[in-house]
Amino acid sequence: MRVRSLMLFVIVLIAAGSLAAQEPLPSWNDGAAKASILAFVEKVTDKSSPHYVLPAERIAVFDNDGTLWPENPLPFQLLFALDELKRLAPEHPEWRDNPALQAALNGDVAELKEGGTKALLEVIAASHSGMTTDEFDDRVRNWLQTARHPRFDRPYNELGYQPMIELLAYLRANGFKTFIVSGGGADFMRVWAEEAYGIPPEQVVGSVGGVHYQMTDRGPVLIKDAGVAFIDDKAGKPVGIHRQIGRRPIAAFGNSDGDKEMLEWTTIGRNPSFGLIVRHTDNVREYAYDANPTSSGKLVEALAEAPGRGWVVVDMERDWKQVFAD
């Protein structure tokens, strides 16, 4: 009898352990947001459901800045650009005559912002062009190994939101193909997205600069040009999705007004479909903004549209048990 009791106890332990292992989204608090995710996935994966979706059609798209990792104090790619400018400045005395680059080198973000898109593009051009794509990848990799987020004191690629990383994995475990659709540069994101999020380069949609093919003595290379070929933001997001994915997603995840059109394109007139907005409400663990002018992200129009569209609004403070991995 004692042996039997022990065996039973062990069996119960194992069963409990495997249940715990299978419990999805452990960093999400129980609540409406988590429940709506689970219900949607159940609905589209249950073959007996009237809303069953074939695996090939289970396309889920995720914004990156502010949705999968923070976008403050500035978008991380811009912080990379500023660090690169500082690193490269000694070789470029001519940058002293360029107000935008000079503001960037002085860390004068206010003046840089005043220069608008034109100033920003000059910063991106100076830091993101004139090298091969392989050289650029190396630069991003080197930066990730040395740079630290000023507030969280971690490498930037270790600042993915733990609840969103679990969500990505949960969707993939249920036959979804997960894509990034971000205003950030595709070349920048592809360097670390596979390790950070499990999203391979071919599932990264982003803004792209020009590149051109060139045969050299050491073999063929692609050279990054200064121009911007495509900006994958706002109404550009459905365009980027169409160009690269070639079919409409059934689930979209964003956090700012830049994601409004992607959420519309994914959900309006589409059943089943799912739209979710990560709302930054947590100044203690991360940031709180909406329309706060000090934030680089803004959530006003998409938030106003959410109730009418049935988009789930995640309250970061309330819905997330933890924000970053331990």
Place this chain on the structure above:
Amino acid sequence: MRVRSLMLFVIVLIAAGSLAAQEPLPSWNDGAAKASILAFVEKVTDKSSPHYVLPAERIAVFDNDGTLWPENPLPFQLLFALDELKRLAPEHPEWRDNPALQAALNGDVAELKEGGTKALLEVIAASHSGMTTDEFDDRVRNWLQTARHPRFDRPYNELGYQPMIELLAYLRANGFKTFIVSGGGADFMRVWAEEAYGIPPEQVVGSVGGVHYQMTDRGPVLIKDAGVAFIDDKAGKPVGIHRQIGRRPIAAFGNSDGDKEMLEWTTIGRNPSFGLIVRHTDNVREYAYDANPTSSGKLVEALAEAPGRGWVVVDMERDWKQVFAD
């Protein structure tokens, strides 16, 4: 004993059947081309091989026109455009004043060719823009249901080369991700590529026209614009690969000079890697061309480069047991 013999016989039958089922590339004749494919796949998938490649890096890219299906008498997408112009002409009396469109409507391909790229772009613009992406998809689908190839008398999407369809499936069975990288339009190919080749829309890289996002009373749409945003041919192919796939393939399959740069980008300085050219040598079952001026495809430069680069040249007449599915 009789039961035992019968069982043994059944077992042998089953074993033979599964062997036959597993025999790869049945439509390829035994020879150097087939052997080189099998050897390459063995080399990169055998974990004990010094040339083992992780599944995530097993990216294989295929040109479409002339590589996966014929490109004569004209590229099939151009035949679609010509048919569309005829279908739509009654609603467009203004086309009568346009020499390129008039030549197209008269079926005067020689005059159309004389007009060069400009004339061609006018034909593409008139037949490929001014509608939503969904409407365009429907037009392609309708065309495939009614149009027949003038020589082979089959729907165009049933003219995929059987040996190449087997090759695609064989590579996928060995952990490769297969992509189309074609000068043809991505929107055109995505309509039928999944059914014809098992290649989903997100793995189709092609030329793209502009599209813009628009909210209408009936929901959001993408409108196809007249401009060409990107031409995925020649030196554009490595660029298209970089933009959409974001990593270098280890295997490339082409048939014309338009594939030269893609083959270079895939193979030069890359070990292991594989480059293959389908050479059209079979006027009886398909076409024979190389530099034949009546063909829409040309294979001169890439063929000259092949021996030095180690690219496998498939002789369609000699290497393929059959060209199309029965």
